[in-house]
Amino acid sequence: MIDNIAYTPAYRGSKDFTQHHIPTANANGFGAAADDYMERGIDLNEQLIMNKPATFFFRMNGDAMTEAGIHSGDVLIVDRSVPIASGKIIVAAINGELLVRRLQTHFNRATLLAENSRYAPIEITEFSEQYIWGVVTCVIHILEKGLLSGGTINKPNSNNKKGIHY
Numbered sequence: 001m002i003d004n005i006a007y008t009p010a011y012r013g014s015k016d017f018t019q020h021h022i023p024t025a026n027a028n029g030f031g032a033a034a035d036d037y038m039e040r041g042i043d044l045n046e047q048l049i050m051n052k053p054a055t056f057f058f059r060m061n062g063d064a065m066t067e068a069g070i071h072s073g074d075v076l077i078v079d080r081s082v083p084i085a086s087g088k089i090i091v092a093a094i095n096g097e098l099l100v101r102r103l104q105t106h107f108n109r110a111t112l113l114a115e116n117s118r119y120a121p122i123e124i125t126e127f128s129e130q131y132i133w134g135v136v137t138c139v140i141h142i143l144e145k146g147l148l149s150g151g152t153i154n155k156p157n158s159n160n161k162k163g164i165h166y
Helices: 032-038 044-048 145-149
Strands: 056-060 073-080 089-094 096-105 109-113 122-124 130-140
Touching: 032 073, 089 109, 089 122, 096 130
Parallel strands: none
Antiparallel strands: 056 073, 073 130, 089 096, 089 130, 096 109, 109 122
């Protein structure tokens, strides 16, 4: 009833990368004194994505999962290689509509539960046209409204005291 496709990771990340992999060129042959305290930047792909080829980004549009901390406008990181299991939040296509819901399995049937009392549970039957896209692994909650509207965020100037253009 539920399709479960496994993908193997091709992207291994860069966790073995250290400050010693950064070449420092000085005329006298000595490295800069600050090199001993240098830290590499944070790679969000490495931190948030387990399997890059099987990972997709979705923007949440709706309030069905607000009690789970997922709000409209949030960016969801969905991994298709994570095994589908009861209790996980998934993205599913049910009868042509993409839904974000918590999967609840009971013996030989499955139910999609919204985390908002305004929405009724959805029974997945063998007759419904359904496809599980993947498991939601991360939620990125956008605080800066300029990122949601596609606007630009600039430094303050005399014309715009806040520095935000929508």
